[in-house]
Amino acid sequence: MKSIRCSFWICAIFLFSSPAFSTEAPISDATLECLDCHVLLHPGIVAEWEKSRHAQSTPEAAVSVEGLSRKVSAESIPDALKMTAVGCAECHGLRPGAHKDRFEHNGYALHVVVSPKDCSVCHPVETDQFSKNLMSHAYANLAENALYQKLEHSILGKPAFKNDRIHQDVTDDGTREEACYYCHGTRLEMEGIETRETELAGKLEFPMIRGWPNQGVGRINLDGSKGSCSACHTRHAFSIETARKPYTCKECHMGPDVPAFKVYESSKHGNLFSSHQAAWNFQNVPWTIGKDFTAPSCAACHVSLLVNADGAVVSNRSHQMNDRLPWRLFGLIYAHPHPATPDITRIRNKDGLPLPTDFNGGFATAYLINEKERHRRKTAMQAVCLNCHGTTWVQGFWTRFENTLVRTNADIRTATQLMEAIWEEGLADGKENPFDEAVEKKWIDIWLFYANTIRFASAMGCGGDYAVFADGRYMMARSLADLADEWRLRKGLPIAP
Numbered sequence: 001m002k003s004i005r006c007s008f009w010i011c012a013i014f015l016f017s018s019p020a021f022s023t024e025a026p027i028s029d030a031t032l033e034c035l036d037c038h039v040l041l042h043p044g045i046v047a048e049w050e051k052s053r054h055a056q057s058t059p060e061a062a063v064s065v066e067g068l069s070r071k072v073s074a075e076s077i078p079d080a081l082k083m084t085a086v087g088c089a090e091c092h093g094l095r096p097g098a099h100k101d102r103f104e105h106n107g108y109a110l111h112v113v114v115s116p117k118d119c120s121v122c123h124p125v126e127t128d129q130f131s132k133n134l135m136s137h138a139y140a141n142l143a144e145n146a147l148y149q150k151l152e153h154s155i156l157g158k159p160a161f162k163n164d165r166i167h168q169d170v171t172d173d174g175t176r177e178e179a180c181y182y183c184h185g186t187r188l189e190m191e192g193i194e195t196r197e198t199e200l201a202g203k204l205e206f207p208m209i210r211g212w213p214n215q216g217v218g219r220i221n222l223d224g225s226k227g228s229c230s231a232c233h234t235r236h237a238f239s240i241e242t243a244r245k246p247y248t249c250k251e252c253h254m255g256p257d258v259p260a261f262k263v264y265e266s267s268k269h270g271n272l273f274s275s276h277q278a279a280w281n282f283q284n285v286p287w288t289i290g291k292d293f294t295a296p297s298c299a300a301c302h303v304s305l306l307v308n309a310d311g312a313v314v315s316n317r318s319h320q321m322n323d324r325l326p327w328r329l330f331g332l333i334y335a336h337p338h339p340a341t342p343d344i345t346r347i348r349n350k351d352g353l354p355l356p357t358d359f360n361g362g363f364a365t366a367y368l369i370n371e372k373e374r375h376r377r378k379t380a381m382q383a384v385c386l387n388c389h390g391t392t393w394v395q396g397f398w399t400r401f402e403n404t405l406v407r408t409n410a411d412i413r414t415a416t417q418l419m420e421a422i423w424e425e426g427l428a429d430g431k432e433n434p435f436d437e438a439v440e441k442k443w444i445d446i447w448l449f450y451a452n453t454i455r456f457a458s459a460m461g462c463g464g465d466y467a468v469f470a471d472g473r474y475m476m477a478r479s480l481a482d483l484a485d486e487w488r489l490r491k492g493l494p495i496a497p
């Protein structure tokens with residue numbers, strides 16, 4: 001019965017013989033209506049929801065949970081939502097006045113894009129923390145930074161062969177949405193309402209949303225809020241297990257510019273995760289080191305509430321996710337202390353460029369966290385390690401890691417000196433766009449791919465060959481040699497010393 005598409009009248013019959021839903025919490029009348037149709041339309045969605053915590057608990061029961069295993073951080077929940085499962089109508093009908101994609105649907109005012117602000121009705125702490133994370137600002141951090149826009153243009157611009165050169169014209173929206181903004185998030189905009197004939201319910205109205213579908217971390221939503229919780233809490237299971245597994249992060253943190261997953265996968269921690277995850281528990285809250293798992297996933301080091309065997313808190317959960325990060329590895333163009341605010345569009349280096357470092361390797365210190373805050377964050381990260389490693393191990397690791405930051409920054413400085421010499425001599429046109437010529441791309445490879453890869457491998461437990469031959473030190477040395485030859489050739493200097 002569930003697999004057939006039916007006419008309006010056949011469906012009217014189904015409406016009177018609704019299938020029973022296996023949820024532990026009572027379902028609101030409104031959601032029962034949604035389910036009647038949507039179990040036929042979208043059995044995948046309904047099945048995931050049925051298994052989710054949202055279908056198994058009422059907000060009233062959830063706020064009465066005391067201690068660390070409480071999942072709902074709101075102090076109080078609006079009466080209308082308290083006593084029933086969190087169902088289709090509860091989420092898609094929340095705050096109806098706030099959403100530009102509001103549409104009338106079978107007697108209900110709904111919206112398609114359930115935003116972080118909607119989730120914050122019940123999960124305000126997580127939403128507030130996430131707003132302090134670079135991820136929730138990932139749209140503007142890229143789209144509103146003039147220099148990064150040049151980098152984007154050098155990659156996505158439409159190439160045309162004109163006057164003996166490649167010129168890049170402005171790219172199209174489809175390409176931007178599918179490339180950079182797939183991860184960084186798009187800006188959603190209402191285009192209007194369209195009426196479509198549906199098999200199940202006749203003529204219905206639907207919002208047409210530019211930039212959607214998209215679940216990028218910094219998406220600008222139709223209620224003005226930033227981000228998408230479903231980047232990690234995939235709809236409609238919204239499962240903590242999914243979020244705790246590294247595959248969730250892999251989708252965006254894969255490289256070669258940001259190879260966190262690659263290095264993790266080939267580290268000892270990643271190996272232990274792959275070998276033993278079937279025997280680990282990814283659902284328990286709080287998460288007990290030793291009992292639930294014995295090697296960390298991304299979430300364990302960066303996000304999770306962790307306790308030790310005595311139930312004592314080792315680290316607090318944080319959706320801010322940078323509060324264990326003293327350094328920013330991603331070099332723009334050098335690794336540097338972490339930015340003090342997640343909106344990095346305001347940063348200016350000493351040359352007035354919107355970058356956290358200048359080309360000489362200096363830091364835009366006024367916009368970055370200070371020594372005291374770095375110490376606090378380092379201690380928070382090391383508190384996690386110290387449950388499975390001794391102090392000597394962790395300190396030895398950290399000394400090498402910070403040495404790698406200093407060393408890769410020095411390598412980038414050398415590459416940048418060569419690049420600057422090429423620009424200054426007029427041997428490349430750096431002014432218009434410092435990222436688009438072939439020689440500039442050799443320089444970019446050095447800081448964007450190789451230096452980053454070496455640092456990520458160093459930070460996340462030494463990811464096998466990634467720090468050396470595969471996108472690591474070998475490639476760095478090779479590109480530096482290429483860049484030096486390029487300089488001598490362009491300058492007319494003999495290649496041999």
Ligand code: HEC
Pocket residue numbers: 030031033034035036037038041088089092093105106108110111112198199200201204206207
């Ligand atoms: C009489 C049947 C019916 C009822 C009742 C119903 N829907 Fe729908 N709904 C539909 C149909 C048909 C579609 C279109 C499906 C498609 O195009 O794939 C749809 C689409 C949707 C969409 C997607 C809109 C889009 O633009 O992609 C959402 C969200 C939705 N419904 C939520 C709900 C919620 C929440 C309720 C309960 C308050 C509900 N629906 C009740 C029939 C129904």
Ligand code: HEC
Pocket residue numbers: 034035038042045046049054086087088089090091092112113114115213214215228230235236238
């Ligand atoms: C906890 C809140 C929540 C609940 C409960 C919920 N949804 Fe959603 N729904 C979302 C979110 C979040 C999205 C993703 C929107 C986005 O970020 O683009 C979504 C997306 C959708 C979409 C569009 C996705 C697609 O792939 O086309 C449909 C249709 C939909 N929901 C229907 C339902 C139905 C039917 C139910 C009840 C079984 C339901 N939702 C329950 C939050 C919820």
Ligand code: HEC
Pocket residue numbers: 053054056057058059061062065070071072081086090091094114115116118119120121122123229230233238239240241
């Ligand atoms: C009306 C209140 C309400 C809204 C709105 C709501 N939730 Fe929940 N959420 C709950 C309740 C209740 C639970 C289950 C609590 C329990 O089991 O103790 C829960 C549990 C969760 C969990 C834990 C799941 C697990 O596997 O342990 C996540 C993650 C979550 N919600 C994310 C979201 C996201 C993302 C949104 C917005 C798209 C959202 N919630 C909207 C009430 C809500």
Ligand code: HEC
Pocket residue numbers: 134141142148151152155156179180181182183184251252253254258329330332344
């Ligand atoms: C597969 C997902 C993904 C895609 C596609 C992607 N990025 Fe990113 N981007 C990331 C991640 C993840 C980070 C942050 C990495 C980190 O913090 O280590 C990031 C960070 C950045 C930053 C640094 C922003 C800051 O905080 O200063 C820039 C600039 C950037 N990306 C540019 C681009 C451009 C340009 C494109 C398209 C050509 C693009 N990205 C496509 C995932 C992506």
Ligand code: HEC
Pocket residue numbers: 132133134135137138139141142182183184215216217231232243244248249250251252253298299302303320321322325342
């Ligand atoms: C949909 C893509 C996407 C997913 C999924 C994703 N990230 Fe990110 N993440 C990004 C982007 C893009 C940035 C960089 C934003 C910027 O610099 O403006 C980022 C930045 C970060 C940062 C730096 C935050 C800060 O404020 O310094 C951390 C840490 C991080 N991600 C961890 C994770 C973890 C852990 C997971 C998995 C549980 C994950 N991310 C899943 C896209 C994603």
Ligand code: HEC
Pocket residue numbers: 069070071072116119120123126127130135217228229230231232233240243244285287299303304305306317319
């Ligand atoms: C970058 C990935 C990522 C994004 C985006 C994200 N979360 Fe989470 N979330 C996680 C991880 C990982 C955990 C598991 C934390 C733990 O183990 O303690 C988690 C846990 C939760 C929990 C706790 C569940 C429990 O059982 O106690 C809630 C509630 C939650 N998230 C809500 C949200 C909301 C609301 C948003 C959007 C504002 C959001 N999350 C965005 C990764 C993410």
Ligand code: HEC
Pocket residue numbers: 246249250253260261262264265269296297298299301302324325326327328329330331381459460461
């Ligand atoms: C053993 C703990 C550990 C694990 C596991 C781990 N990380 Fe990290 N991560 C670190 C450390 C340490 C740093 C560097 C701290 C700093 O930058 O100050 C870091 C840095 C980062 C950053 C910041 C990068 C930047 O540009 O500043 C991101 C993003 C990140 N990790 C994502 C991930 C993802 C995704 C995974 C899983 C695939 C993961 N991490 C697994 C410990 C870990």
Ligand code: HEC
Pocket residue numbers: 268269272289290293294295296301381382384385386387388389394397461462
């Ligand atoms: C939940 C336990 C756990 C946590 C937390 C943890 N590790 Fe590990 N780590 C392990 C185990 C187990 C191994 C494998 C030991 C072996 O090879 O015998 C390992 C291996 C390593 C290795 C690989 C060394 C090598 O030479 O193969 C490094 C480096 C490392 N950890 C650093 C860290 C750092 C730094 C942190 C914190 C940011 C951390 N670990 C957090 C369990 C953990």
